[in-house]
Amino acid sequence: MSIKTGLLIVSLSSSILWIPAVHAETTVEQPNRQQTVTLNIQNMTCPMCTFTIKKALQKVDGVQQVAVDYDAKTATVTFDVQKTHSPALIKATTDAGYPATIADPAAR
Numbered sequence: 001m002s003i004k005t006g007l008l009i010v011s012l013s014s015s016i017l018w019i020p021a022v023h024a025e026t027t028v029e030q031p032n033r034q035q036t037v038t039l040n041i042q043n044m045t046c047p048m049c050t051f052t053i054k055k056a057l058q059k060v061d062g063v064q065q066v067a068v069d070y071d072a073k074t075a076t077v078t079f080d081v082q083k084t085h086s087p088a089l090i091k092a093t094t095d096a097g098y099p100a101t102i103a104d105p106a107a108r
């Protein structure tokens, strides 16, 4: 339990350095404060990668739903816009070894 807490603190403090350059263009606020984005994920070389990516995204505070598509090399993430944002999701997959970019939300 203490290890988990330590990891959380590390990820929070390092996220301060993250510049949310792509935040504005992808934010579509809904009444329930949920947003769904699709990320194009790099370095997915085998089906087990989907589990690693899913776990990494689920560790981000505010993430509610994660679906990773191995064939499409994408992750579709639903999250609370008041708790997190897409740059934090990208950072989570990048830290896990899978750099990501925002896919067109309409292309889902």
Ligand SMILES: [Cu+2]
Binding pocket: 044, 045, 046, 047, 048, 049, 050
């Ligand atoms: Cu793999």
